[in-house]
Every structure is written in structure tokens, then in C-alpha cells.
Amino acid sequence: MVVQERQAVAAEGEGLPRDQAPRRRRFVLAVAVGAGLVSAGGLVGAHFVRSPAQAAADTSPPPPSVITASVVRQVLASTIVLRGTFGDGRTVTAQPTSVAAEQGQPSGAGASALVVTGVFxxxxxxxxxARPLIEYSGRPVFALPGQVPMYRDLVPGLSGKDVYQFQRSLVALGFASSGLVTGTFDAATGRAVQRLYRAMGYAVPVTAAVSGDTGAATASAPADAPVTERSSSGAQSAVVQEPMLPMSxxxxxxxxxxxVVSVPVAVGDxxxxxxxxxxxxxxQLQGRLDPSDADLVKxxxxxxxLSETTGMQVAAVVDSVGTLTAPGQKGQDTDAADGSATGGAYLPLSVHPKSGSWPTRFAGQNVRLTITAASTDTAVLAVPEAALSSGADTRxxxxxVAASGAxxxxxxxxxxxAGGLVxxxxxxxxxxxxxKVVVGQ
Structure with missing residues (x-):
């Protein structure tokens, strides 16, 4: 009640009616708010409104600049990377088909079943x-050097290139003298065969042929003499056992x-x-060279x-570059699981080790080949290829670019x-x- 009376007295002192004072205050507040909005709008408008000169300056391209790279000093080597696969080349297998008679054993006493009895x-x-590799039915399978294939049993009396080759092997292995090499399987060859098999620890394989009645026992005869057997009629007959070389x-x-490429059998098979x-x-290692790189590889x-599987790395050299091979061409290697040829045309690249022979751990592996096509002997100055250009004088x-920009x-x-450097x-x-050299702008 007291506050209202005071407000009435103040209004009367200002010369205004008591109900018009609040209205005036609201009007003054509205004018002040409007002035503030107008000022803010002016500031915002000034930010977006530019003169033509300013607009042109804002849209003009930046001053030209250059892209640079550093000159380096290092050894440069131009390399070509491709894939290669180790293969077995030409292979040969052994497949026994019969069991030879053994010296000192009666005819017909040999094994009839072919069963693996040893894997070495x-x-x-x-x-x-002349080292046993496999044993079947108590008989050895061993290797000998030779180009002429083994196509028959070598028995006394035979002549030919295969006999000549076998005699040379006996001489090379120390089982006979050079005078043995005649090309005919004679008694001296038979004695060398005995020495060969005894050195391997096996009974000598022999032929068996009945020569007729002897009338006397030969049980005390030497091991390489004919063996005597008694016929059903009681008569004695000499069974001549002569050393021979079985094809099996x-x-x-x-x-x-x-x-050894593979041994697909086990004892008892x-x-x-x-x-x-x-x-x-x-x-043998053969790579697939991209035809576009043919002129670079010699x-x-x-x-x-490099074998990524084992980490083994070996130095080698290019042996030869073959002719263009197209996918599906006869004799081409296949990569797909179904045996179909894959990939594009390539040049077969033959590679051999720089020294010695390939480690057996590489057998069957797919490896990475890095060929050095050209290399500097020492470190040289090198720049990116993009830094070089040619003028009208062909130089x-x-x-x-200096630090100052000159x-x-x-x-x-x-x-x-090599590797983008020259x-x-x-x-x-x-x-x-x-x-710093200019490589672009």
C-alpha cells in the first residue's frame, strides 16, 4: 500500500498520469533493441559484401611455386623381378617285375612275390x-651311370651298346680293369658283377640252365662254380649258374x-x-619373363x-631366354588346380646356380627371381626421372633451386x-x- 502511493506520487511529480508511466518504459526498451539489431545486421552485411577489386583478388590463382626433390648419392641397380619354379627335369623310375635267382641257391628257390623289404x-x-636304394623280395635296386636305357637282362654271351656301357661303369667304379670294355658279356664281366654285388652286401644274381648229367656231386665247388642238383630219377645234373645283371x-x-624325387612305397607294400x-x-629353375622385358635380359x-618359404637366397645367373610361349601351348606348364594353363604369354627363362648345384631344399618351390639388368660400380649422383628434360639442343x-629461391x-x-632414379x-x-631440383610445378 505504501509502495503504490509512492509510485503515484512519482508519476504525479513527472507530470504524467499514473497509468502512462509503464507504457513509456516499454517503448524506450523496444527502441533500444531495434537499434541493436540494425547494428548487428550492418556488421554481417559488411562481411559478405565485397568490392569488385576485392572479389578479383580473392579468386586469382596463387603465385607460381615449384615442387622439388633432393639430389642423392647411391649405387643404382636396374632390376627385373619375376617368378620361377623348380622342376625335376627329366626323371627315371624303377619298377621291378621279377626276382632274380641267387648264386648258390637251388633253381626255383627264389621268391615269387614282389614285396618291398627295405627302403633306404x-x-x-x-x-x-652302386648303393642300394630300395630292396624288394631281398633284392636291391641301385643306380648306375648310363645313357642307353636298360631294356633287357644282361647275361653272358650278349653284346651291344648296353653291355659296353655297363662294362665302362664297372671299370669306373673300380670293379674291373680297362681291358674289360669289349662290348661282350664274357667271363671277366661276370667276375666283375660278383665283385659289384658282394660290395653291396647281396647275393650275386645268376642265370640257370641245365647242362646235363655229371655223375658226380659238386657240393664242395667254389661259390662261382656250377651248382649240382639231383633229378627225380636220382641222377645228378649240373645247373650252370652264371652271374648276370637283372633289368629289374x-x-x-x-x-x-x-x-631322389619320390619314394611312393613303404616296407611291406x-x-x-x-x-x-x-x-x-x-x-631345373625356369622363370616366366614378361615379353616387354626381353631386350633387357641377356x-x-x-x-x-629367394625362397619366401624357407628364407634361403642363392646367387645365380641367366642361362638362356626361350621363345615366346602362349597360354595353352603344347608343353606349357600349368598352374591351375584343374591342369589348365593360366596367365599371359611369357618367355621361358632358364637359370642355373652361380656355383655348384641347387640346394635340395628348393625342390618343387615357387621362388622370386631378381635379375640385375644394369648397375653402377660405385655410388653416383642420382635424381628423380621427372627432374630431367631436353631442350632444343637435345641436351x-x-x-x-637455391635456398633463396633462385x-x-x-x-x-x-x-x-633404376627405381625411378637416374x-x-x-x-x-x-x-x-x-x-634441390625441380620435379614439377
Whole structure:
């Protein structure tokens, strides 16, 4: 009540009616708010409204600048990377088909079933001459050097290239003298066969032929003499047992040592197929070279062979580059699981080790081949390929940018290129590692 009376007195003192004072205050507040909005709008408008000159300045391109790269000093090597696969080359298998009679045993006493009774090697092993590899029905399978295939049993009286080859092997292995090599299987050859089998620890294989009645026992005869048997009528007959070489017991390989590719049998298995497979030569490595790189790869170039599986790396050289091979071409290797040819056309690339032979751990592997097509002997100055250009005078040049931004032209001679870099030799002016050269704008 007191507050209302005071407000009435104040209103009367201002000369206004008591009901018009609040209305005036609201009007003054509204004017103040409006003035603030107008000021804010002016500021916002000033931000978006530009003069034509300002608009042109804002949309003009930035001042030109250059992209640079550093000059480096390093050894450059131009390389080509491709894939290669180790193969067994030509192989030869042994598949026994009969069991030879043994010296000193009665005729017909030999085994009739062909059963594996010993396995002495495994895949990857090195094979040398006259060492048992597999044993079947108590008889050995062993390797001998030779180019002429074993196509018959070698028995006394035979002549031919195969006999000549066998005699040479006996001489090379120390089982006979050089005078043995006549090409005819004679008694001296038979004695060498005895020495061969006794050195391996096996009974000598023999032929058996009845020569007729003897009338006297020969039980005390030497081991290589005819063996006597008694017929059903009680008469004695001499069964002549002469040393021979069974076809089923020998694997001929052109060069030894050879390598075991596979041994698909175990002791106790019945012989139904090959008992061992040997590589006739060392492992062979063949790569697939892109035809576009044909002019870059030559005989004798250095190759690095890397097995990602084992981490093994071996130095090698290019042996030869073959002719263009198209997918599906006869004789082409296949990659797909169904045996179909895959990939595009390629050039078969033959690679051999720089020294010695391929490690057996590479057998069957797909490896990475890195061929060094060109290389600098020492570290050289090198710049990115994009830094080089040619003028009307056909000279190669590059632009060097100083720390101040000043530019100068340097004439250079380009050399080996590798990995996007090019070796350069300055022909005028200086060029140092760390200098900045223009590679783009």
C-alpha cells in the first residue's frame, strides 16, 4: 500500500498520469533493441559484401611455386623381378617285375612275390652309384651311370651298346680293369658283377640252365662254380649258374650323383608300380619373363633366387631366354588346380646356380627371381626421372633451386636408371647431394 502511493506520487511529480508511466518504459526498451539489431545486421552485411577489386583478388590463382626433390648419392641397380619354379627335369623310375635267382641257391628257390623289404632313401636324398636304394623280395635296386636305357637282362654271351656301357661303369667304379670294355658279356664281366654285388652286401644274381648229367656231386665247388642238383630219377645234373645283371635291379641315370624325387612305397607294400623316381639331372629353375622385358635380359646376367618359404637366397645367373610361349601351348606348364594353363604369354627363362648345384631344399618351390639388368660400380649422383628434360639442343638438363629461391640450369649426362632414379654427371656448374631440383610445378 505504501509502495503504490509512492509510485503515484512519482508519476504525479513527472507530470504524467499514473497509468502512462509503464507504457513509456516499454517503448524506450523496444527502441533500444531495434537499434541493436540494425547494428548487428550492418556488421554481417559488411562481411559478405565485397568490392569488385576485392572479389578479383580473392579468386586469382596463387603465385607460381615449384615442387622439388633432393639430389642423392647411391649405387643404382636396374632390376627385373619375376617368378620361377623348380622342376625335376627329366626323371627315371624303377619298377621291378621279377626276382632274380641267387648264386648258390637251388633253381626255383627264389621268391615269387614282389614285396618291398627295405627302403633306404627318401625324397631329396643324393643318389650315388652302386648303393642300394630300395630292396624288394631281398633284392636291391641301385643306380648306375648310363645313357642307353636298360631294356633287357644282361647275361653272358650278349653284346651291344648296353653291355659296353655297363662294362665302362664297372671299370669306373673300380670293379674291373680297362681291358674289360669289349662290348661282350664274357667271363671277366661276370667276375666283375660278383665283385659289384658282394660290395653291396647281396647275393650275386645268376642265370640257370641245365647242362646235363655229371655223375658226380659238386657240393664242395667254389661259390662261382656250377651248382649240382639231383633229378627225380636220382641222377645228378649240373645247373650252370652264371652271374648276370637283372633289368629289374638297375636304374640308369646319365650323370651321378642324382636326386631322389619320390619314394611312393613303404616296407611291406606289394610292388604294383614304380618303387622310386630319380631326377636324371639336377633340379631345373625356369622363370616366366614378361615379353616387354626381353631386350633387357641377356645370358650371364646376375640373378638372386629367394625362397619366401624357407628364407634361403642363392646367387645365380641367366642361362638362356626361350621363345615366346602362349597360354595353352603344347608343353606349357600349368598352374591351375584343374591342369589348365593360366596367365599371359611369357618367355621361358632358364637359370642355373652361380656355383655348384641347387640346394635340395628348393625342390618343387615357387621362388622370386631378381635379375640385375644394369648397375653402377660405385655410388653416383642420382635424381628423380621427372627432374630431367631436353631442350632444343637435345641436351639433358635439370633445374637447381637455391635456398633463396633462385634457379639455375645444369646440363647433365644421364646414365643408369633404376627405381625411378637416374644417374647423372654434371657437365656445367656444380651438383651436390642434398641440392634441390625441380620435379614439377
Amino acid at each position: 632313401v627318401r625324397a631329396g636324398d643324393e643318389v650315388r652309384a 635291379e638297375v636304374v640308369l641315370v646319365p650323370a651321378l650323383p642324382a636326386r 606289394t610292388v604294383k608300380g614304380p618303387v622310386i623316381t630319380l631326377a636324371r639331372g639336377g633340379m 645370358h650371364g646376367m646376375a640373378v638372386s633366387v 639433358t638438363r635439370l633445374t637447381v 634457379q639455375r640450369i645444369v646440363i647433365v649426362r644421364a646414365g643408369v636408371s 644417374a647423372v654427371v654434371p657437365l656445367n656448374g656444380s651438383l651436390q647431394p642434398g641440392d
